[in-house]
Amino acid sequence: MDNYRFHFRKFTSLFMFTLCGVSVLIALVPLVLIFYRTVAFGFSAINWDFFTQMPKPVGESGGGLANAIVGTMILVGLGSCMSLPVGIMAGIYLAEYGDNWFGQSVRFLTDVLNGIPSIVTGVVAYTVVVLPMKHFSAYAGGVALGILMIPTITRTTEEILRTVPHSLREAALALGIPRWKTSLQIVLRTAMSGVVTGILLAVARAAGETAPLLFTALNNRFWNTSMNQPMASLTVFIYNYAVSPFDDWIAQAWAGTFVLMTLILLLSLTVRLATRNKFAGNLL
Amino acid sequence: MVGHLLVRPLYFLQIMESIITAQHTFKASKGRLINPGDLIFKNLTRFFAALILVLVVLMAYEMIRTSALSWNKFGFNFFIRSVWDPVQDEYGALPFIYGTLVSSLLSIVIAVPLSLGIAVFLTEVAPRWLERPVSFFVEMLAGIPSIVYGVWGFFVMVPWLRSTVEPFISKHLGFIPLFRGAPYGVGMLAAGIILSIMILPIIASISRDVLKAVPRSQTEAALALGSTRWQATRIALAYSRSGIFGAVILGLGRAIGETMAVTMVIGNRPTISASLFEPGYTMASVLANEFTEATSEMYISALVEIALTLFIITIIINSFARLLMWSVTSNERAQKA
């Protein structure tokens, strides 16, 4: 009887762990397929023109998405300008002083903001920027991305600063170092790699966003660096091309996908490797 | 590069420090002395924190203001009507709400067991040489932008569902209403699957982190009692249940708000159907599809009301998660005291 129980327990153990292994295999299937498709379809459509040429009108083949690539950079840049100071400073506040009702509220609202679907951010940017200005613009896109990036940066900054042991702060304070210097030169410095990681991941995420740009920065088939004008972005281009009926555009959409993925994966992987997964858990 | 941006504000603060000579001391409210630099720094950061508060309030205000038109006209009926007729300016959001809920629940049902399996595999089974690359791949999944999933789903998964999976399922399980109907490929099932792929890495990697954070002594305690590895794992899972639950809620939030991938595979038809094979529509995808075309004020207002609804759902989910965490931690706190 006991023997039976024992073997049953051993068997259950083995069986459950096997199931876990199977989960991994299942999860890896789409990843492999996506990679395969993107590389197979995207890589073949890529050439130098893709990076340097403007989109060609319907019907003409060739051309590229140079303006979209630049547009994505500008939009993300705009978003960063807006979100970095707010995100980092607020993050410091929450980590260093945030254990009161005000901090709790801000933290809660930051979480809310973090959870808000990106499309809603786009809607807000639309009502706040596009409606009054009466036209789509890079500004609107930048605002949407900025709003999107703020909570990520704030919370990662806070969480990472919190991983700095309290004892380190006390050590600094006990040396007669003022609190603000402690926060900046001990705590922030200790967690700097994590904070930068958080920023880069926020950037990567923003660069991959489509929804908030759909009706803020809209799109633009022409070269444009004016912030006041609609602006192209890689993601919106991919969307538009992908759902189009033209094979040529679909091929370009795959190429764009390939570029986007390479960019973003390189960005986040470098960061992740550099920080050796230390903060990965806090960054999602 | 970006680090540079960081250094600027810090540099500014350093200059500020030299302006404040440390000899001045400020009286805080309680009559105890406080360092002046601290006072300034604290208030400066507090200002930026307040900005976030203002931002959220502003967002809510903007949406409420813009959606007032629609609310005034339809009132609560907006949420239980199935009409969506821009021509007549008649709007009801029920199909979108239904589509959102069904697709995200479906994704949770698929993703949670798989994620937990992965998390357990990574923490308890995988040898180190395997753990690293597998977590790496799982995190890669998380890094892929949703448009990429959309494109892939649109061109690869949907055709496959249409030609292979859905016919197979309806042949064998067709007696269940869920699996009845023509195999369109696009539809709830496609949306659910693509969403589950997207939220899987989130749930899996947070769960893995939470499981990793379980003190070794917990599993060792179980093993030392003569438990099998699986029983010890169950102890670890129980230990980290609130964290895992948080991960699931987070995944749910993501699924509800996910736009592009869903838009590309759900079929975008505002109908309510029992079958998972039928096309549907979600709140996010209706916004993505129709906002640029919205011309009438009422149309925009109705769409903003949908955005507001999403916003409110997000707040509810977050509050719920927070309440849950709070009750867990305060429970522990009470027990410790």
Add this chain to the structure above:
Amino acid sequence: MDRHFQHELESLKTILIKMGSIVEENITNALQALLDRNESLAQKVFENEVRINTLELEIDNAIIDLLALQQPVASDLRFIIAAQKINNDLERIGDHAVNIAESDLNLLKMKPLDTLLELPKMVVTTKIMLRSALDSFILLDPKMAQIVLETDDQIDNLNRSMTTEVIEMLRADKRSIECGLELIRISRNLERVADIATNIAEDVIFHTQARVVKHHAEEVKNQN
């Protein structure tokens, strides 16, 4: 909290009391042997001495073990230190009992004495002192110990008059020089026993009141 260590202290105390009673018995026997002219009682003293020596070693060992293994402080430490001293003192009293028994044997070889002079008185007083000292240790009663300290003078006086009387006796009767010497030796030994009982009382006071009374330590300190 009821600690294992305390049981060990208790058993240390028990065995010390046991040793005390054997020593007391030896002193009693040594004197009774003389009074009763009973050689076998004197022999018994020698036998017991072996037990006393063994006990002393055991207690010494136990104390070292307690010190090494239990790191006693405060009253526990004072108790152990007091026990160590009392152990040593008891062993010395044992030695004096043997000395007395040796004198007994010598005296028993000679012709009986008509008088033992002050010896019976000294014996009684010494025994009372020793018993009181041990009791004060058992009962942790510093007052009883204080009384022992005060009785010591009586013994000193008895010893002094004993010496004088013996010298007079010797002057009167030359033949009994050895006899006189033995009597003086017994008297001296009893005086030492009383001294040592006083030491024990001092140790009890140290243990119970954390106060050193030896050599009038407090006065010594105050003078300096």
Add this chain to the structure above:
Amino acid sequence: MDRHFQHELESLKTILIKMGSIVEENITNALQALLDRNESLAQKVFENEVRINTLELEIDNAIIDLLALQQPVASDLRFIIAAQKINNDLERIGDHAVNIAESDLNLLKMKPLDTLLELPKMVVTTKIMLRSALDSFILLDPKMAQIVLETDDQIDNLNRSMTTEVIEMLRADKRSIECGLELIRISRNLERVADIATNIAEDVIFHTQARVVKHHAEEVKNQN
């Protein structure tokens, strides 16, 4: 590692050596006073005795503090225990020196003796034993301590023959009974000093070799 605690042990040792030298000096003086018929030397013994008593208390205190505060173990603990015993022993030797000095004063009141019989020999041997015992403690030399143990028999023999000789002397000359008693007392005291020196040597062996030699403990154990 150089530990503060070790310095404390060192200073304990130093002060013990100091006490040893004062005690030795006292023994020497007590006997020299008799040989030189020098009363002031005898008086000096009484003066030094006060210092010895104070030192004994100090050392006792220091030892209790070390035990309470430093929780010594192994060789440190054995050293402290040995130091405690040696302290006690030295104080007892001091007492014996006082006894001898008292006898000196008594003898100096009488007419000078032609012979001190075995006393000079005893004095020399005792002093060597005491010195060797203390040296063996200083040098941690168990071999030297072993030699002390072996010398004890000589003193016992000397003491025995001394007693016989004094009795003979008393038989010959009735007037010097007090004188004879004092001589015997001095001899006995010297014998005790030698015994105690033997104890010190035993403690040194205990400290250095963790071996108890008192009462032939090892044989006792083996027999049982």
Add this chain to the structure above:
Amino acid sequence: MRDYPGTRQTLIDIDTIPEKGKGVPVDHNKIVAENVSAFFGKVQAIRDIQISIPENSIVAIIGPSGCGKSTFLRSINRMHELVHGTRITGKILLDGEDVYSIDPVLIRKKIGMVFQKPNPFPTMSIFDNVAAGLRMGGTHDRKNIAEIVERSLQQAALWNEVKDSLSKSGVGLSGGQQQRLCIARALAVNPEVILMDEPASALDPIATAKIEELLFELKKRYTIVIVTHNMQQAARVSDYTAFFYMGELIEYDVTKKIFTAPSMKQTEDYVTGRFG
């Protein structure tokens, strides 16, 4: 191997004084390690450990940090092998049977373990904590479980303190109570040997004293091996003490001997604090 005169009862047992030193003979060596070496990858943590642990005694393992105390302890109940890339050579015999030839799950039932930090299962009540090992082992008879839980808590000297709050969570207890709960949990599966890795180092002196008292009770029924950084603790509680240094067993002897007159210079230096 050396044979030991028996376990320490009280320092002086009046009636047996003359026979002291012979005492109760060692009936049985519960655990015998023969030439045990343990490796972390290429690092050798312990080297050729040779030790016999008598039944119903407390053996303390002392030594400087990193000397392999925990590693040795964990190789006894095969917890060592849970770390990736570890290896063990030599034999560890429990009642003469090599533990490495038996399923580790069974071995760990016979050899319980208590850890440095109290680690009750936080999601379980006090009762369930104690019952956990039984239930996981397949016992589901309620009455039986309730009896065993009560007995284990009593043995761990915790019953009186928790008997009215068995359904409360274990993490609500104080540190010392938590540690006793963990001991009760280990006792519930009826082990023969209990391994303890610095069981009191996270506790304050009062809680520590309680745990130490408990050990004296426990050794009547169990064989206990305890790793401790606190030499005084080793002195107070153990019958035998093993001194490890740089992965080797330098000296193993009756505790009294180790703390009054150790044979090896290194041991002496370590216990007197002259080391390093």
Add this chain to the structure above:
Amino acid sequence: MRDYPGTRQTLIDIDTIPEKGKGVPVDHNKIVAENVSAFFGKVQAIRDIQISIPENSIVAIIGPSGCGKSTFLRSINRMHELVHGTRITGKILLDGEDVYSIDPVLIRKKIGMVFQKPNPFPTMSIFDNVAAGLRMGGTHDRKNIAEIVERSLQQAALWNEVKDSLSKSGVGLSGGQQQRLCIARALAVNPEVILMDEPASALDPIATAKIEELLFELKKRYTIVIVTHNMQQAARVSDYTAFFYMGELIEYDVTKKIFTAPSMKQTEDYVTGRFG
């Protein structure tokens, strides 16, 4: 207030034996606490503490867990107020001046602190760790800093071990070395008082012994207050010992007295382990 006969030097100082007990008179009470109470919200952690800490001595604070030792220590250099909702009443005088009437930054420069877990700044080299307090205090003269760093490391008995690796990270050191690094770091800003909250409880016996030795050196120049769970440690290192219980100061006396003949029953019970 009681006046104390002076600090313990060695147990026996041959030349001053007759004068023992008088010793060096207390020139100066470095810290005087008058009726200090501290609160966490509504919880009162310490109650009316009245204590005088003589200059250049080591004062140990002992007592059961939660009795307010750390709270008292942290109220001396105003670290207590960093926790939210805390409050302090009464006066703490440093050289006669109320620390609560001075900028806490200045107070903390005068009253250094060393914590339970060694906590070097992980991003800084050994050198920078020691220099941190100076640099952030506004000293930027390189030569000066280098000198102070060397001196502090020497005072902390760490110089010889690290002088060839000053530019390496502090976290690469062993636990004991890290703790001495933290002591050096505290010394570099030239404090007058050093507070230590269980500075050795995370260390093994050898590292602990080194820290204890260090204390004897340090007290020649600094006044040291040390909280410890380890009573033996308090006995070994301190000149005076304060026994706290339930937030109150039960007894404060020369350490020898506390450990050989305490006046209060509670103290006696605590030090002999009869408590609880």
